[in-house]
Amino acid sequence: MTEEEAKTQLEELGIDQSMRGFKGPGKFEQLDEETQAKVNEIHVQVKEGKLTEEEAKAELEKLGISFPDKREMNSL
Numbered sequence: 001m002t003e004e005e006a007k008t009q010l011e012e013l014g015i016d017q018s019m020r021g022f023k024g025p026g027k028f029e030q031l032d033e034e035t036q037a038k039v040n041e042i043h044v045q046v047k048e049g050k051l052t053e054e055e056a057k058a059e060l061e062k063l064g065i066s067f068p069d070k071r072e073m074n075s076l
Contacts, residue, residue, distance in 0.1 A: 001036055009043050013053050013060075013067070035063055 001009075031039065042059050045051040051059070057067065 001031075001040065005043075009039070012043070012046055013056055031065075038063055039065070 039060065042051065042056050046053065046056045060067075
């Protein structure tokens with residue numbers, strides 16, 4: 001996954017990359033190929049309207065990818 005693809009995916013999930021404490025797409029770069037494929041499939045499903053952003057977040061969390069709560073980000 002390229003950095004640009006990761007940024008696009010994060011934006012579609014409602015994650016503001018300009019937030020303080022954002023570490024960039026590093027989490028995605030460290031994923032194995034199988035997990036990256038699953039993340040990409042989730043991305044496609046969101047784009048096609050088959051998954052909502054909240055459903056996508058839940059699926060990503062099942063893969064071990066978590067995102068900080070906005071309240072947590074504001075406290076950084």
